[in-house]
Each structure stands twice: as structure tokens, then as C-alpha cells.
Amino acid sequence: MVIEDNLIKVDLKAESKEEIIHELATLAHNNGRVLDLQEYIRAVMAREEEFSTALGYLVAMPHGQSDAVTSPFVVFARTSHEVIWDENPVRLIFMIGVPMKNRDKTHMKIIAGLSKKLLDDEFRAKLLTATKEEAYDMLANIDLGGMEI
């Protein structure tokens, strides 16, 4: 599965972008989604340097494409207070991992569908107060609407 309950953390205490990326990458690694932790972190940081993934809405979507990733995944974390990520405040972090090869199209559509859903104000408001179980239900049941699967 792209989204798993053990890849969700609703009480993240980290204080900086680097700390958040490190902590969430470690969570993915401990759950077998990332083989080489340092390689994956390098890929995520390289992407951030090219293009900050925090673009408002209190959301950041850091992502790393790397062969250190076993299969596409999304880690969701919510910080207890706002953290400044480059120039923007964030509280909802969706860290994406995608292998360079062997991508499953359905998995990529789930990630695309989630990205669109994050523009929905009500959806984000709910995520800001959801319990871990509620967050899992919301993220695992994203309606892919018009997207052809």
C-alpha cells in the first residue's frame, strides 16, 4: 500500500525542515520502504534545493526519487506547531518516496490524487485535528474522481 497506518505520525515534535525530513525518512526506513536511508535523504534534499516543496496551505510535499525506495509510499506527519519551511509555515507534511524504475501506475495515481485533494480547504482543516486513525481513513480513501485507473 502507498499509505499505511505505521507511516503516519500526528504529533511530530521536529523544529526544522531538515529535522522533519530526517525523522520521516527514518520512519520509512524502519518500515522497510527505504533501503539506503542516507541515499534517500540526499535525493529529497536535492529536490528541495531545486524547488521548495512548501507552497502555502501549511503543506509541504518533499519527495525523493531513488532506487533506495522499494515501492511508492507517502509518509504523513503533522507537527504540533508551525515550522518555517524555506519561506512558508507548514504543519502538514507528506513525504513521498518513488523508485526510479518499476513504478506502479496505480500508486502514482494515488499520489497525484492526494496532491489535488490538498487544495480542498475542508480536507486540510480536518487533517489538522484528526487522530491518527482518522487521518489514515482520510488518506487511504481518497476519491480519485475523474482520474482513469
Added chain:
Amino acid sequence: MKIVGITACPTGIAHTYMAQEALEKKAKEMGHECHIETQGSIGVENELTKKQIKEADVVILAVEVVIEGMDRFEDKLVFKESIAKCISHPGEVILDALSKVQK
């Protein structure tokens, strides 16, 4: 007004789709018709029809990679913007694009 466009970010994983949603949603709120094609990790989605392109007042291109089918816009008014701005400030992008249209 009628707007069409294409979004395509360097990895095509997330922001291509966020930008599409941001533009389509904001345009609708502002009372415009808007169709955005995405060229990302899952290929071309929501492909623009000939009719949509023909009727469009302006084409918004938020593309940071080489895209397919640029020849479709040869005779059209094209407005380019960054993916980041389309996500953060979709309303401004739409106003800027529409301001180029000859009244």
C-alpha cells in the same frame, strides 16, 4: 473567459497535479471556464480537445520540462508562469493571463 493550460513539473509526481487543481478551482470561483492538461508521471491526463483549444481566450503554460504537443498552441495567446506561483497564487496567475487578452 475560457482558459486552457498545461502543467508539468520536473518530477511530475505531485506539483503538476496540485497546480492543475489550484488553477481549475480558482478559475471556477472567478467564473471562468478552465481546462488544464497534466503531463506527469502517469502520462497525459485530461488531454485538451481541439475544441477547447480553439475556443480558449488564453493558454496558461506552467511547464518546467519539455512537453508534448506545443504545436497545438501555434496561433494562440500563450502565458507562461511557474508551477510554484500557480499553486501559491492561482488567482493572480489567472488575472495576469487574462490581462493579456485583447478586449
